Amino acid sequence: MTLSKRLETILSFIAPCEILLDVGADHGLVSIEAMNRGLAKKVLAIENKLGPFLRLKEAIEKNQKNDAIEAILSDGLKSNDQRIKTCLIAGMGTKNAISILKAAKNIASIETLIIDSHTNLEELRRFVTAIGFKIVDEKIVYEDKIFYEIIVFKKGNAHYSDLDFIYGPLEMKRKDPLFKAKLEERRKEIETILTKPYLSLARIKSLNDELERMSQL
Numbered sequence: 001m002t003l004s005k006r007l008e009t010i011l012s013f014i015a016p017c018e019i020l021l022d023v024g025a026d027h028g029l030v031s032i033e034a035m036n037r038g039l040a041k042k043v044l045a046i047e048n049k050l051g052p053f054l055r056l057k058e059a060i061e062k063n064q065k066n067d068a069i070e071a072i073l074s075d076g077l078k079s080n081d082q083r084i085k086t087c088l089i090a091g092m093g094t095k096n097a098i099s100i101l102k103a104a105k106n107i108a109s110i111e112t113l114i115i116d117s118h119t120n121l122e123e124l125r126r127f128v129t130a131i132g133f134k135i136v137d138e139k140i141v142y143e144d145k146i147f148y149e150i151i152v153f154k155k156g157n158a159h160y161s162d163l164d165f166i167y168g169p170l171e172m173k174r175k176d177p178l179f180k181a182k183l184e185e186r187r188k189e190i191e192t193i194l195t196k197p198y199l200s201l202a203r204i205k206s207l208n209d210e211l212e213r214m215s216q217l
């Protein structure tokens, strides 16, 4: 199955597990490919909207994965099953991912969280590390003119600086070309904002501070 760069990166981050929980499974591509590649013995594929849920069920049937992938119409991660150790939340914004994690019943038994978001990455890193996870891998993927960040969190503690939360502790060390391209896009965006009239002094200061911070990375 040929998948997008983003979905391939997500799959590359899934270590073989007993049960994979795929929240917001939609087209089912990750769930199906995770089974095809032997990354999970069983997948619980969750959707909270009827349209995507029906599409998911159809994809599972078409790929003859009925025995291995269970499609569940549910809002988030409501299972109490302590055997679920790996959870994927991909393709939705940070606010939604955080509200799913806040409502999760079995968060205590989850050992690995793989989250793909393109909004409020600082808030995501701060929240997930505050509930007892540390960042073990992260990668930026550029697709459809959007920078997605896929972050792998594992149970554990680590100390992070403000810069780690904002830019990603591993991304900052690796400084791969997409990290630099993302910073460059943000730098241009700030410069455009700074040309606009009627910006408050506080806003101008905060944007200039951000430019200064980026120039030191």
Ligand SMILES: C[S@@+](CC[C@H](N)C(=O)[O-])C[C@H]1O[C@@H](n2cnc3c(N)ncnc32)[C@H](O)[C@@H]1O
Residues within 6 Å of the ligand: 023, 024, 025, 026, 027, 046, 047, 048, 049, 052, 074, 075, 076, 077, 089, 090, 091, 092, 096, 100, 116
């Ligand atoms: C943009 S799709 C992403 C699909 C796939 N995970 C991917 O990364 O390509 C997001 C999906 O998450 C589903 N979703 C959003 N909030 C959800 C929630 N609280 N519980 C379950 N599914 C949710 C949406 O219905 C939608 O189908």
